[in-house]
Amino acid sequence: xxxxxIASWHIWMxxxxxxxxxxxxxxxxxxxSFYEEAKLQAFRLSEEKQHAFLLRLDSLS
Numbered sequence: 001x002x003x004x005x006i007a008s009w010h011i012w013m014x015x016x017x018x019x020x021x022x023x024x025x026x027x028x029x030x031x032x033s034f035y036e037e038a039k040l041q042a043f044r045l046s047e048e049k050q051h052a053f054l055l056r057l058d059s060l061s
Contacts, residue, residue: 002041003056010034035061 010033017023038057042050 006038006041007034
């Protein structure tokens with residue numbers, strides 16, 4: 001669930017960057033910011049869940 005929320009949030013941020021700052025949305029910048037945010041969110045989880053979460057995150061790449 002967290003992965004989908006983080007992904008959606010970063011799609012929204014790409015949209016805002018395009019509208020307000022005339023930035024160019026790209027998959028590479030989305031993916032980079034998504035991975036950084038997801039790794040930060042992993043610290044909120046217990047060690048067992050954190051390991052599973054990071055494995056799942058790595059499988060998406």
